[in-house]
Amino acid sequence: xxxxxxxxxxxxxxxxxxxxxxxxxxxxxxxxxxxxxxxxxxxxxxxxxxxxxxxxxxxxxxxxxxxxxxxxxxxxxxxxxxxxxxxxxxxxxxxxxxxxxxxxxxxxxxxxxxxxxxxxxxxxxxxxxxxxxxxxxxxxxxxxxxxxxxxxxxxxxxxxxxxxxxxxxxxxxxxxxxxxxxxxxxxxxxxxxxxxxxxxxxxxxxxxxxxxxxxxxxxxxxxxxxxxxxxxxxxxxxxxxxxxxxxxxxxxxxxxxxxxxxxxxxxxxxxxxxxxxxxxxxxxxxxxxxxxxxxxxxxxxxxxxxxxxxxxxxxxxxxxxxxxxxxxxxxxxxxxxxxxxxxxxx
Ligand SMILES: [Zn+2]
Numbered sequence: 001x002x003x004x005x006x007x008x009x010x011x012x013x014x015x016x017x018x019x020x021x022x023x024x025x026x027x028x029x030x031x032x033x034x035x036x037x038x039x040x041x042x043x044x045x046x047x048x049x050x051x052x053x054x055x056x057x058x059x060x061x062x063x064x065x066x067x068x069x070x071x072x073x074x075x076x077x078x079x080x081x082x083x084x085x086x087x088x089x090x091x092x093x094x095x096x097x098x099x100x101x102x103x104x105x106x107x108x109x110x111x112x113x114x115x116x117x118x119x120x121x122x123x124x125x126x127x128x129x130x131x132x133x134x135x136x137x138x139x140x141x142x143x144x145x146x147x148x149x150x151x152x153x154x155x156x157x158x159x160x161x162x163x164x165x166x167x168x169x170x171x172x173x174x175x176x177x178x179x180x181x182x183x184x185x186x187x188x189x190x191x192x193x194x195x196x197x198x199x200x201x202x203x204x205x206x207x208x209x210x211x212x213x214x215x216x217x218x219x220x221x222x223x224x225x226x227x228x229x230x231x232x233x234x235x236x237x238x239x240x241x242x243x244x245x246x247x248x249x250x251x252x253x254x255x256x257x258x259x260x261x262x263x264x265x266x267x268x269x270x271x272x273x274x275x276x277x278x279x280x281x282x283x284x285x286x287x288x289x290x291x292x293x294x295x296x297x298x299x300x301x302x303x304x305x306x307x308x309x310x311x312x313x314x315x316x317x318x319x320x321x322x323x324x325x326x327x328x329x330x331x332x333x334x335x336x337x338x339x340x341x342x343x344x345x346x
Contacts, residue, residue, distance in 0.1 A: 073105065
């Protein structure tokens with residue numbers, strides 16, 4: 001119980017990409033870049049294992065951007081037709097490519113790093129993909145002419161990729177849907193339908209990560225407008241509870257999210273953000289333990305997975321490793337407490 005995991009990304013080594021930057025440009029090219037990505041993937045796994053993380057990821061070492069890193073491998077998208085648009089309901093401007101023809105996978109997107117990761121860890125392995133709704137919110141469309149049709153087309157190509165990852169031996173496929181905290185009505189009307197379509201036929205665990213974004217300025221300012229309590233999850237969780245998705249990853253450390261909202265996720269695994277990704281301080285194991293304890297009245301420990309709030313890509317490596325260790329140490333503290341209560345009862 002209380003198996004630890006992370007939202008997905010870890011910082012890249014400075015020889016691979018410029019450090020301390022989100023979506024940092026690569027420092028290598030061609031064959032050296034491909035080799036560098038593979039080496040960094042092995043390091044990311046080793047660092048998670050050494051820190052005691054139970055369900056590891058590839059640290060997203062092979063992609064620059066969590067959405068565009070997937071889109072680059074699809075036909076039907078014109079990267080030379082770039083449009084500047086306000087994304088996440090105009091929270092920030094992004095330069096996005098345009099869908100100009102039917103979407104199709106050009107080939108496997110993450111097979112190389114997934115096979116490599118699978119071959120080099122005996123632990124459970126999670127792989128992350130962008131969710132259909134968040135992709136639709138991060139791209140211009142000149143072909144489908146309808147958001148929902150576009151989302152379903154993305155769901156189909158995501159499903160092909162997810163099935164392949166499952167066949168490689170990935171234990172958890174997670175879809176990142178930060179847009180789920182922004183477009184509440186659309187999430188209910190079609191966002192979760194598109195997500196389930198992306199998960200069609202999967203027998204491995206399926207997860208969705210919903211958060212308030214990386215610790216960048218636009219997100220920190222947005223959070224300040226959300227009031228004294230962040231209740232966005234309150235609208236989506238009941239719908240997710242009725243869906244076929246197995247796990248929900250949410251932000252809880254240093255957040256104004258009322259932890260009781262996870263009680264709305266009956267029957268689901270909860271990946272509880274217990275380390276913040278927007279601070280320069282490493283949490284103490286006791287701080288992590290306190291966040292985990294706060295969730296226990298609302299979810300069974302077997303269904304509770306201590307996690308990071310969001311991706312750690314823009315942090316320093318030292319900070320990220322510190323947070324990984326704090327996460328597993330905090331989980332270990334609570335695990336010991338639960339074990340001794342159980343023994344006392346027996
Ligand atoms: Zn996130």
